[in-house]
Amino acid sequence: MLPSDNKQGSLLDRLTESVVRRIAGRTSRRDVLTKLGGAVAAVPTFMLLPVSRAGAATAKPKAMTPFGAKAQAKDELACDYWRYCAIDGNLCSACGGGVHTCPPGTAPSPTSWIGSCYNPQDGASYMIAYRDCCGQDSCNEVTCLNTDGDQPTYRPMANNDIIWCFGTGTSEMYNCSTAAVVGKAS
Amino acid sequence: MSLMTLPHLCNPKGRRTAFLCSLLTGVALLAATATARADEPILQTEQSDVTTLAPWSPHTILVVDAVYQHNKDGRAYVIDADKGRLMGMVQAAYNANVTLTPDASHFYVGETTWERGNRGERNDLLAEYDARTLKITADEKLPSRALVTPKRNDLAISADASRVYVYQMSPGSGVEVVDTATHKVTQTVDVPGCALIYPWGNSGFSSLCADGTLANVSLGADGKPSMTHSAPFFEPDHDGIFEQSPSVTKDGKAWFISYTGKVYPTTLGVNATVEKPWSLQEGAGMKAAPDSAKPFEVTWRPGGWQMSALHKSRHELYVLMHKGTFWTHKDAGSEVWVYDTETHKRVRRMVLPVASPMVGVTQDDNPLMFATDEETGDFFMLDAKSGKLLHKMKALGGALIFTVAPGEG
Numbered sequence: 401m402l403p404s405d406n407k408q409g410s411l412l413d414r415l416t417e418s419v420v421r422r423i424a425g426r427t428s429r430r431d432v433l434t435k436l437g438g439a440v441a442a443v444p445t446f447m448l449l450p451v452s453r454a455g456a457a458t459a460k461p462k463a464m465t466p467f468g469a470k471a472q473a474k475d476e477l478a479c480d481y482w483r484y485c486a487i488d489g490n491l492c493s494a495c496g497g498g499v500h501t502c503p504p505g506t507a508p509s510p511t512s513w514i515g516s517c518y519n520p521q522d523g524a525s526y527m528i529a530y531r532d533c534c535g536q537d538s539c540n541e542v543t544c545l546n547t548d549g550d551q552p553t554y555r556p557m558a559n560n561d562i563i564w565c566f567g568t569g570t571s572e573m574y575n576c577s578t579a580a581v582v583g584k585a586s
Numbered sequence: 587m588s589l590m591t592l593p594h595l596c597n598p599k600g601r602r603t604a605f606l607c608s609l610l611t612g613v614a615l616l617a618a619t620a621t622a623r624a625d626e627p628i629l630q631t632e633q634s635d636v637t638t639l640a641p642w643s644p645h646t647i648l649v650v651d652a653v654y655q656h657n658k659d660g661r662a663y664v665i666d667a668d669k670g671r672l673m674g675m676v677q678a679a680y681n682a683n684v685t686l687t688p689d690a691s692h693f694y695v696g697e698t699t700w701e702r703g704n705r706g707e708r709n710d711l712l713a714e715y716d717a718r719t720l721k722i723t724a725d726e727k728l729p730s731r732a733l734v735t736p737k738r739n740d741l742a743i744s745a746d747a748s749r750v751y752v753y754q755m756s757p758g759s760g761v762e763v764v765d766t767a768t769h770k771v772t773q774t775v776d777v778p779g780c781a782l783i784y785p786w787g788n789s790g791f792s793s794l795c796a797d798g799t800l801a802n803v804s805l806g807a808d809g810k811p812s813m814t815h816s817a818p819f820f821e822p823d824h825d826g827i828f829e830q831s832p833s834v835t836k837d838g839k840a841w842f843i844s845y846t847g848k849v850y851p852t853t854l855g856v857n858a859t860v861e862k863p864w865s866l867q868e869g870a871g872m873k874a875a876p877d878s879a880k881p882f883e884v885t886w887r888p889g890g891w892q893m894s895a896l897h898k899s900r901h902e903l904y905v906l907m908h909k910g911t912f913w914t915h916k917d918a919g920s921e922v923w924v925y926d927t928e929t930h931k932r933v934r935r936m937v938l939p940v941a942s943p944m945v946g947v948t949q950d951d952n953p954l955m956f957a958t959d960e961e962t963g964d965f966f967m968l969d970a971k972s973g974k975l976l977h978k979m980k981a982l983g984g985a986l987i988f989t990v991a992p993g994e995g
Contacts, residue, residue, distance in 0.1 A: 548913050
């Protein structure tokens with residue numbers, strides 16, 4: 401959700417510039433929205449992303465956050481899996497779904513908030529859309545509370561407390577969270 | 587013959603001996619039962635009834651359980667914290683919020699249900715309870731309410747209890763104003779770019795905004811809202827303000843605490859004034875913690891869920907503290923540091939039985955402090971002056987996220 405008030409909007413733009421920079425590197429907000437839109441439309445750019453080019457990198461950038469410095473890229477059922485750097489709740493990968501897949505009987509939210517996580521495998525940071533799966537009560541198999549870049553609800557686009565189940569067609573009942581790669585942040 | 591002597595007599599040598607032994611044991615048991623009965627009063631027939639709670643003491647509190655494991659089954663417990671006893675409970679469904687009237691005669695639960703459990707028509711509700719009978723005295727349907735892990739400042743009440751404010755996000759931000767005499771939503775005030783409710787006086791509230799300002803909403807005599815904004819005083823992406831920062835409705839005093847540990851003393855109102863911040867770490871003789879620009883530095887930091895509480899008359903600010911880097915603002919606190927809000931100095935440091943995501947405090951002269959173990963759901967009642975554990979309720983709930991005590995507003 402973005403503030404609708406014009407005055408607020410302009411101030412918001414100015415003041416969020418730095419956080420958007422942090423989130424998206426050199427990617428503008430319009431690009432973020434474009435990429436999000438692409439991801440929502442299931443454009444398979446995901447498959448084209450460089451997910452295992454560790455060897456190709458000459459100078460690996462360092463992780464920008466303490467979570468990133470300790471993250472791993474092998475076990476997507478563990479809370480320290482790299483793309484879960486700001487996930488709060490139940491891992492869909494442990495609930496019958498996957499890192500970007502909802503379990504059967506639930507529906508993915510078309511809305512989400514966006515984090516930026518460091519992938520130790522290729523040394524790059526990616527924009528992650530934390531989309532909730534909705535319509536069944538809490539799944540609860542593996543529950544994580546990671547807070548890289550998490551801000552209060554007055555910055556809803558960067559908050560992991562909100563039930564991101566707007567417009568799912570189901571009830572807004574939260575089942576689990578996914579972490580879909582929607583773009584490269586660095 | 588006592589039952590204790592029977593094992594000596596009952597030496598199993600044959601079937602006849604065994605039979606005699608059984609007989610003797612039976613007779614002895616019958617005799618023992620008859621003796622016991624003679625000591626008991628004769629029971630009368632009974633009528634089923636229901637009890638009413640005594641008037642609330644400063645140590646009668648509400649504990650909100652969000653039950654993360656099955657969120658739609660949230661509840662609020664009434665606890666006698668002097669005894670560590672559960673006195674009653676009410677439903678507080680699906681990320682519910684709770685607020686208590688200043689005289690502790692009633693409390694409100696903002697909750698959400700669906701007609702058929704996890705489906706069907708959504709009902710956002712504001713239930714008003716009599717605090718002694720726990721009977722519903724009003725049960726109104728709301729236009730909406732924010733579905734977010736519950737925070738105290740998503741539901742609030744005016745100083746004179748004439749209005750209840752409900753934060754909504756549908757997904758635009760707004761505050762519903764409920765008239766507690768008619769139990770009707772009189773209006774929804776848009777608070778674009780802002781969130782939460784920090785009520786002041788009888789007819790105003792402030793919200794924290796994405797641009798680092800406060801939005802101050804005043805409801806005029808005609809009920810019409812007007813809004814002012816403070817100057818920006820913090821940068822959310824570098825050093826956000828905790829939503830659970832404490833405030834006092836009656837005089838509009840607030841202490842906004844930032845992720846790094848800056849405390850901004852504030853007087854809420856149409857012309858809200860934010861004073862120069864002081865530092866939790868400096869007040870404890872340490873150097874101030876750096877913001878998100880230096881995220882790796884490990885130091886003592888504020889954190890948790892309900893990470894702060896205020897004792898108004900003692901001028902004490904209670905803050906959950908843990909050792910960690912930046913971006914650990916939701917880590918449970920292993921200690922509670924208490925500050926004098928006048929001198930900005932730490933006056934006490936108390937180690938908790940286990941790290942707690944929430945802290946609460948009563949408002950009397952012999953205050954109790956509350957904490958929880960998020961793994962077990964245990965609820966701790968401690969002496970707020972010494973940190974000594976007084977009572978522990980084992981496995982009280984699934985996710986005890988905050989307490990509400992009389993006189994906090």
